[in-house]
Amino acid sequence: MTTVGIATGVGRGTGEACAKRLVDMVDVLLLADRSEAAAAAVAKDLSGHGGSTAVEPLGVDVTDRDDLARLAGRVSELGTLRAVAHAENVPPEEADWRRILEVDFVSAALVAEVLRPLATVGTAFVYFASVSPLIAHIDPDPAVAAVLDTALEGDFLARLRDAIGPAVEDSAWAYPWATYGVHRLARAEAVRLGPTGARACSVSPGAIDTPETRMEAARYESVRQLIRRTPLSRTGRCEEVAAVAAFLLSDEASFVNGVDIVVDGGLYAAVQDD
Template sequence: MALDGRVAIVTGGAKGIGYAIARRYLHDGAKVVIADIDEKAGAAAAAELADFGEVRAVVCNVAERLHVHNLVASALDAFGDIDILVNNAGMVHKGDFLTLDEADFDRVLNVNLKGAFLCGQAVARHLVEKVKNGGPAGTIVNMSSVNAVFALPDQVGYSVSKGGLSQLTKVMALSLAQYGIRVNAIGPGSIMTDILRAVADDEAAQKKILSRTPLGRIGEPKEIAAIAAFLASDDASYITGQTIFADGGRLPLNYTVDPRKDD
């Protein structure tokens, strides 16, 4: 299997895209640590995935340095090593630019951007030491978004954080290239997570999404997980500093498309 024997940390792994990545990594032979701020959801996810391989759940607020330190220590205690980090934990907060509270802006940036920095730095230090001791280089995957390129006026913190994460990915990749450690990102478009599922029965909202999606459908978390599995594997051994956008063709689009389906 492509990830046989490797150890992965997936932040925000209790639900949605993170859960799908954890499941795919287990399927591909990895041991997985699910890190999530929701203790109950993390434990439930680990229990559900236990049939697929070795998995642990760790409570972690990625915006807190001590939490991140404990996460890395817990992964090492459980499995003795770390090879892969997926910085997937994230949050959104709706608010207009003119009225957005500073605290809400900070809260989103702290999780989405600072959290990726803290987790990335902590895991990278372990990976570098392993390389210096003759071990194999690991890899880091950041979860970006099409909104690293586009902007949502009512998602100020989210849009800014994903733009920052795009640059963080490049900085990390260049900093760690000398050790053979690869850092890449995935930029999903509209994916059927719990957040988006709320519009599944809203015809107008779904029509709006599909009008900007040339492939004419909403993506599935397992499709993002497949990219995360590829980027963590040796098949991606010469790829670093890149963002792979899985958006159904949205980024190249400069007009809307007809979202109607054939009867």
Template sequence: MNRFTDKTVLVTGGTSGMGLATAHRLITEGAHVIVTGRTRARVDAAVQELGPHASGVVADTTDLDAVDALMETVRDRHGRLDSLFANAGTGTFLPFENITEKDFDHGVDVNFKGVFFTVQKALPLLADGGSVVVNASWTLHRGNSVLTLYSATKAAAHNLARTLAAALAPRGIRVNSISPGYIDTPMYPSAALSTTEAKALTDGIVAGRFGRPEEIASAVAFLASSDASYVNGQDLVIDGGLIGAVPA
């Protein structure tokens, strides 16, 4: 498929995990992809892995000056964006009573403020008829006692996607979110779990396993492409059946 030939796509948090896998997928379909990360070493390593159809910018999405500089770089290099995958995020996995103000501020800054202003500042570059995909989470659909802060920030990001779908409709820009389940990534590596912990999680998943970043990339590529031209304001849950079905 060449759904992204001559298209330029920005992937925030694109140096590992779901972001890096999505960058790979979009490049195989013809896109030029700009990835962001918080350190020069990670950005350079990602660009080297992705090849000549990728470029990278060091940018912390919680720093609005850095986001401004990111968009200026994109404008200088490419002139426009056709799609944006607002993927940069963080996890705060603590019991409710143990969350500090510092934890709260960091979680909200990365998972909501960063997404909010990344999309806002990308708008002048986004072509009419373009697309935005926001990385939310399965946790916005199902309560979990150690994910109170994380779930709330991801629910905010999803709701932002829904409201932006309405706000940007006059320009033909579609906005959707994805809700990944347990995905084997550097932020949540299955290898770091004990056999007992891993079994406790996978026993609740109809698919019986963690998802792969490449499976998320396929969904993002669909939502960002013209194949999803009539999909707008939706949340696509990619969780192996975690929230929608009970294992036999």
């Protein structure tokens, strides 16, 4: 049986770090990124380490159902889906509220819908979220929660905006809502997948040392304050987050399902009572 893994958003940061961890866990690793050139560069790097895993780059827009269907078709051609690390995201400072919700949340719902039929005993999914909805105390009323559960309906963004209000049009506020949606999605997927023997979890990083985080820290005192309040007194590394994702995708985590793992150096513990 040929096992197949997928890592999305591999062109930078945590997605690339996940690819480096997954390459030793499956027989074939598909590297998906909006930039096929970026995915190809990571594939070249991984292939140069001399491992036995075949690495294949693909240009995939995770917000495009047709692109994801092509990705699923490739998995079916190759073998059995074993592990999915969905790490594609868009930094809040690089997009408006609609794009943030589309890439950081709706794409996860699309990935779940398209790849769910390929799940079997031992398949595991990890969806990347953020500690931000925990810090922002996102706790929607039932009406808003019901809208969040319809992310694949055509008028989703308009209805979510009506439910939450104009505040969601602020990118800094859209991001915690998007990643809260991922938390909710991962729990729902765990219930859906459980009878097949497959699993789903989410991972919520805190402040991770990326160019985007450094730029935000230089620009915003609030970001600097969060970093200062992190009990470990530093930002995290992409490799540290990827290590947690790799554990959740491994057989060692075979009874871990439907949970969110916070990887934030203790930040939420320090601020949760604020």
